[in-house]
Structure formats: C-alpha cells, structure tokens
Amino acid sequence: MSHDLFEAARTAMGFAYAPYSKFPVGAAIRADDGKVYAGANIENISFPQGWCAEPTAIGAMIMGGAKKIVEIAVIAEKLPLCPPCGGCRQKIAEFASPSTRIYLCDETGVKETMTINELLPHSFKTEVIG
Numbered sequence: 001m002s003h004d005l006f007e008a009a010r011t012a013m014g015f016a017y018a019p020y021s022k023f024p025v026g027a028a029i030r031a032d033d034g035k036v037y038a039g040a041n042i043e044n045i046s047f048p049q050g051w052c053a054e055p056t057a058i059g060a061m062i063m064g065g066a067k068k069i070v071e072i073a074v075i076a077e078k079l080p081l082c083p084p085c086g087g088c089r090q091k092i093a094e095f096a097s098p099s100t101r102i103y104l105c106d107e108t109g110v111k112e113t114m115t116i117n118e119l120l121p122h123s124f125k126t127e128v129i130g
C-alpha cells in the first residue's frame, strides 16, 4: 500500500463526527479509477441513525463515479487495530473482489493486511438477484 492511502484515512479520521462515542474512525479507498476516496464515522443523537467511516468512503467513491474498491485502509486512534464491523464487511464486499486488501492501521501505519474474503468468507450473495 502506498503511503497516500494511509494518510488519507488518518486525515479523514480527523473529520469524524463522534461526539457520543468519542471514537473517531477514518477509512480511505483506492478505487478502480485510481483515485482515493475517504470517509469518517458520522454519529447522530438518535444513535441507530449514525454510521461508520467505511460507508462514508463508499458513498464518496460512488458519487465520484468509480465502481470498485481496489484496496481500503481503516484507522481508529483508540484501537491498535480496527477491523471493519460486520455490516461494513458486507458493504465493502459489494464493491470488492475476494482478494481486495484491507489495511488495518494505527497512528503509525499499516499493522495488518487482510483480504475481504478473510474478513467475510461467507458474504451474502445470490445468483437470483445477480
């Protein structure tokens, strides 16, 4: 992973809106168009209405016109490793191939690299819908 993806995730974490959990998270995607799309978690006083950093980055990627996640970095300053939550794994899988790399970072850089297939080996999918 090039350093710019990590830096984008760390910068995005600084934009987190997390007044309730005080648990900022940043995510950065390198997409199939070669661009980096970043996002942070955005909470809400009605707690279930908040969302994670990964879907913010996915939304930016889609609105930027890209279609696929090539690689993604995730960072949370309060955890040595912040693997995406279950729901985010499914959201990432929607736009990834099984070998898409996920970089789990701390403040200094990448600490562990996994594929989406390792994180979510049995993602929901169906041939019926396509």
Ligand SMILES: [Zn+2]
Pocket: 052, 053, 054, 084, 085, 086, 087, 088, 089
């Ligand atoms: Zn999540």
